[in-house]
Amino acid sequence: MTASDPKADLHFYLQSARDALLWKLEGLSGYDIRRPLTPTGTNLLGLVKHAASVELGYLGETFGRPSGEPLPWLDDGAELNADMWATADESREYIVELYRRAWAHSDATIDALALDVIGKVPWWPRDRNEVTLLHAVVRVTADAHRHAGHADILRELMDGAVGMNEGNDSMASKDPAWWESYRGQLERVARQSADSA
Numbered sequence: 001m002t003a004s005d006p007k008a009d010l011h012f013y014l015q016s017a018r019d020a021l022l023w024k025l026e027g028l029s030g031y032d033i034r035r036p037l038t039p040t041g042t043n044l045l046g047l048v049k050h051a052a053s054v055e056l057g058y059l060g061e062t063f064g065r066p067s068g069e070p071l072p073w074l075d076d077g078a079e080l081n082a083d084m085w086a087t088a089d090e091s092r093e094y095i096v097e098l099y100r101r102a103w104a105h106s107d108a109t110i111d112a113l114a115l116d117v118i119g120k121v122p123w124w125p126r127d128r129n130e131v132t133l134l135h136a137v138v139r140v141t142a143d144a145h146r147h148a149g150h151a152d153i154l155r156e157l158m159d160g161a162v163g164m165n166e167g168n169d170s171m172a173s174k175d176p177a178w179w180e181s182y183r184g185q186l187e188r189v190a191r192q193s194a195d196s197a
Helices: 006-023 030-034 044-058 092-112 133-159 176-196
Strands: 118-120 130-132
Touching: 006 044, 006 092, 006 133, 030 044, 044 092, 044 133, 092 133, 130 133
Parallel strands: none
Antiparallel strands: 118 130
Protein backbone atom coordinates (compact mmCIF):
# COMPACT_ATOMS: atom_id res chain seq x y z
CA MET A 1 0.00 0.00 0.00
CA THR A 2 1.38 3.39 -0.95
CA ALA A 3 1.37 6.39 1.34
CA SER A 4 -1.37 8.90 0.73
CA ASP A 5 -0.62 12.53 -0.12
CA PRO A 6 -3.17 14.53 1.89
CA LYS A 7 -3.09 17.53 -0.45
CA ALA A 8 -3.57 15.30 -3.50
CA ASP A 9 -6.49 13.53 -1.80
CA LEU A 10 -8.13 16.83 -0.85
CA HIS A 11 -7.63 18.21 -4.34
CA PHE A 12 -9.10 15.11 -5.97
CA TYR A 13 -12.37 15.42 -4.04
CA LEU A 14 -12.56 19.17 -4.44
CA GLN A 15 -11.99 18.91 -8.18
CA SER A 16 -14.60 16.18 -8.57
CA ALA A 17 -17.23 18.50 -7.08
CA ARG A 18 -16.08 21.40 -9.27
CA ASP A 19 -16.31 19.28 -12.39
CA ALA A 20 -19.75 17.96 -11.43
CA LEU A 21 -21.10 21.48 -10.95
CA LEU A 22 -19.94 22.61 -14.38
CA TRP A 23 -21.12 19.41 -16.06
CA LYS A 24 -24.66 20.16 -14.90
CA LEU A 25 -24.68 23.27 -17.14
CA GLU A 26 -23.78 21.38 -20.31
CA GLY A 27 -26.37 21.27 -23.07
CA LEU A 28 -28.81 23.61 -21.34
CA SER A 29 -30.17 26.91 -22.57
CA GLY A 30 -29.44 30.24 -20.92
CA TYR A 31 -32.92 30.13 -19.48
CA ASP A 32 -32.58 26.65 -18.02
CA ILE A 33 -29.28 27.35 -16.25
CA ARG A 34 -30.81 30.42 -14.58
CA ARG A 35 -34.36 29.40 -13.84
CA PRO A 36 -35.29 28.94 -10.19
CA LEU A 37 -36.53 25.43 -9.53
CA THR A 38 -37.16 25.59 -5.79
CA PRO A 39 -39.21 27.96 -3.63
CA THR A 40 -35.92 29.51 -2.46
CA GLY A 41 -34.76 30.17 -6.03
CA THR A 42 -32.03 27.54 -6.34
CA ASN A 43 -30.66 27.58 -9.89
CA LEU A 44 -27.69 26.01 -11.64
CA LEU A 45 -25.69 29.07 -12.67
CA GLY A 46 -26.21 30.63 -9.26
CA LEU A 47 -24.73 27.54 -7.61
CA VAL A 48 -21.59 27.95 -9.73
CA LYS A 49 -21.37 31.67 -8.93
CA HIS A 50 -21.73 30.91 -5.23
CA ALA A 51 -19.09 28.16 -5.35
CA ALA A 52 -16.62 30.54 -7.03
CA SER A 53 -17.25 33.14 -4.34
CA VAL A 54 -16.77 30.60 -1.55
CA GLU A 55 -13.44 29.42 -2.95
CA LEU A 56 -12.11 32.93 -3.44
CA GLY A 57 -13.02 33.81 0.12
CA TYR A 58 -12.01 30.75 2.11
CA LEU A 59 -8.96 29.80 0.04
CA GLY A 60 -7.89 33.33 -0.83
CA GLU A 61 -8.75 36.19 1.51
CA THR A 62 -8.71 33.96 4.59
CA PHE A 63 -5.00 33.29 4.03
CA GLY A 64 -4.02 36.81 3.01
CA ARG A 65 -4.08 35.87 -0.67
CA PRO A 66 -6.79 38.03 -2.27
CA SER A 67 -7.47 37.12 -5.89
CA GLY A 68 -8.18 40.62 -7.15
CA GLU A 69 -11.43 39.35 -8.66
CA PRO A 70 -14.21 41.91 -8.25
CA LEU A 71 -17.13 40.30 -6.41
CA PRO A 72 -19.65 43.15 -6.14
CA TRP A 73 -22.38 40.74 -5.03
CA LEU A 74 -20.49 40.36 -1.72
CA ASP A 75 -19.95 44.09 -1.08
CA ASP A 76 -21.64 45.90 1.78
CA GLY A 77 -25.02 47.03 0.54
CA ALA A 78 -25.24 44.35 -2.16
CA GLU A 79 -28.61 42.77 -2.71
CA LEU A 80 -29.36 39.98 -0.25
CA ASN A 81 -28.46 36.53 -1.66
CA ALA A 82 -26.86 38.10 -4.76
CA ASP A 83 -24.18 35.40 -4.85
CA MET A 84 -26.82 32.73 -5.55
CA TRP A 85 -27.98 33.92 -8.98
CA ALA A 86 -26.49 35.48 -12.07
CA THR A 87 -27.77 38.78 -13.40
CA ALA A 88 -28.66 39.16 -17.07
CA ASP A 89 -25.27 40.87 -17.56
CA GLU A 90 -23.34 37.98 -15.99
CA SER A 91 -23.08 35.48 -18.83
CA ARG A 92 -22.59 31.75 -18.51
CA GLU A 93 -19.09 32.22 -19.92
CA TYR A 94 -18.26 34.89 -17.35
CA ILE A 95 -19.46 32.80 -14.39
CA VAL A 96 -17.76 29.60 -15.63
CA GLU A 97 -14.48 31.41 -16.25
CA LEU A 98 -14.73 33.11 -12.85
CA TYR A 99 -15.11 29.66 -11.29
CA ARG A 100 -12.11 28.32 -13.22
CA ARG A 101 -10.01 31.30 -12.11
CA ALA A 102 -11.17 30.63 -8.54
CA TRP A 103 -9.96 27.02 -8.91
CA ALA A 104 -6.55 28.17 -10.07
CA HIS A 105 -6.28 30.67 -7.22
CA SER A 106 -7.42 28.10 -4.63
CA ASP A 107 -5.09 25.44 -5.98
CA ALA A 108 -2.16 27.89 -5.79
CA THR A 109 -3.02 28.58 -2.13
CA ILE A 110 -3.21 24.87 -1.35
CA ASP A 111 0.10 24.24 -3.12
CA ALA A 112 1.87 27.18 -1.47
CA LEU A 113 0.84 26.68 2.15
CA ALA A 114 1.11 23.89 4.70
CA LEU A 115 -2.19 22.35 5.78
CA ASP A 116 -1.63 23.53 9.37
CA VAL A 117 -1.16 27.20 8.42
CA ILE A 118 -3.64 29.44 10.23
CA GLY A 119 -5.81 31.92 8.37
CA LYS A 120 -8.46 34.37 9.52
CA VAL A 121 -11.92 34.32 7.97
CA PRO A 122 -12.70 38.04 7.51
CA TRP A 123 -16.48 37.69 7.76
CA TRP A 124 -16.47 35.60 10.97
CA PRO A 125 -16.40 37.13 14.48
CA ARG A 126 -12.83 38.15 15.40
CA ASP A 127 -12.73 36.07 18.56
CA ARG A 128 -13.28 32.83 16.62
CA ASN A 129 -12.22 33.43 13.03
CA GLU A 130 -9.02 31.36 12.90
CA VAL A 131 -8.95 28.23 10.74
CA THR A 132 -6.25 25.97 9.38
CA LEU A 133 -5.84 25.54 5.66
CA LEU A 134 -6.97 21.94 6.16
CA HIS A 135 -10.20 23.16 7.75
CA ALA A 136 -10.79 25.65 4.93
CA VAL A 137 -10.18 23.08 2.18
CA VAL A 138 -12.51 20.56 3.84
CA ARG A 139 -15.15 23.28 4.29
CA VAL A 140 -14.92 24.37 0.63
CA THR A 141 -14.98 20.75 -0.56
CA ALA A 142 -18.05 19.95 1.55
CA ASP A 143 -19.79 23.08 0.27
CA ALA A 144 -18.96 22.25 -3.36
CA HIS A 145 -20.26 18.68 -2.99
CA ARG A 146 -23.42 19.90 -1.27
CA HIS A 147 -24.12 22.22 -4.19
CA ALA A 148 -23.18 19.56 -6.74
CA GLY A 149 -25.93 17.46 -5.13
CA HIS A 150 -28.35 20.37 -5.47
CA ALA A 151 -27.33 20.72 -9.11
CA ASP A 152 -27.85 17.01 -9.72
CA ILE A 153 -31.42 17.21 -8.42
CA LEU A 154 -32.17 20.39 -10.39
CA ARG A 155 -30.85 18.83 -13.58
CA GLU A 156 -32.85 15.64 -13.01
CA LEU A 157 -35.99 17.73 -12.59
CA MET A 158 -35.27 19.50 -15.89
CA ASP A 159 -34.39 16.69 -18.24
CA GLY A 160 -33.69 13.52 -16.29
CA ALA A 161 -29.89 13.79 -16.56
CA VAL A 162 -28.20 12.45 -13.41
CA GLY A 163 -24.79 11.52 -12.07
CA MET A 164 -21.45 13.01 -11.02
CA ASN A 165 -19.98 13.19 -14.50
CA GLU A 166 -20.44 11.93 -18.02
CA GLY A 167 -18.72 8.63 -17.33
CA ASN A 168 -20.18 8.02 -13.86
CA ASP A 169 -23.91 8.31 -13.35
CA SER A 170 -23.82 5.96 -10.31
CA MET A 171 -27.34 4.81 -11.11
CA ALA A 172 -28.67 1.34 -10.25
CA SER A 173 -30.27 0.90 -13.67
CA LYS A 174 -30.43 2.57 -17.06
CA ASP A 175 -33.93 1.24 -17.76
CA PRO A 176 -36.67 3.91 -17.46
CA ALA A 177 -39.28 1.22 -16.81
CA TRP A 178 -37.28 -0.03 -13.84
CA TRP A 179 -37.15 3.50 -12.41
CA GLU A 180 -40.89 3.97 -12.89
CA SER A 181 -41.54 0.72 -11.03
CA TYR A 182 -39.02 1.63 -8.32
CA ARG A 183 -40.56 5.06 -7.80
CA GLY A 184 -44.01 3.45 -7.62
CA GLN A 185 -42.75 1.07 -4.95
CA LEU A 186 -41.40 3.97 -2.89
CA GLU A 187 -44.69 5.85 -3.26
CA ARG A 188 -46.62 2.79 -2.02
CA VAL A 189 -44.33 2.39 0.99
CA ALA A 190 -44.64 6.10 1.80
CA ARG A 191 -48.45 5.91 1.65
CA GLN A 192 -48.53 2.74 3.78
CA SER A 193 -46.24 4.37 6.33
CA ALA A 194 -48.41 7.50 6.43
CA ASP A 195 -51.55 5.42 6.87
CA SER A 196 -50.08 3.50 9.81
CA ALA A 197 -48.73 6.57 11.60
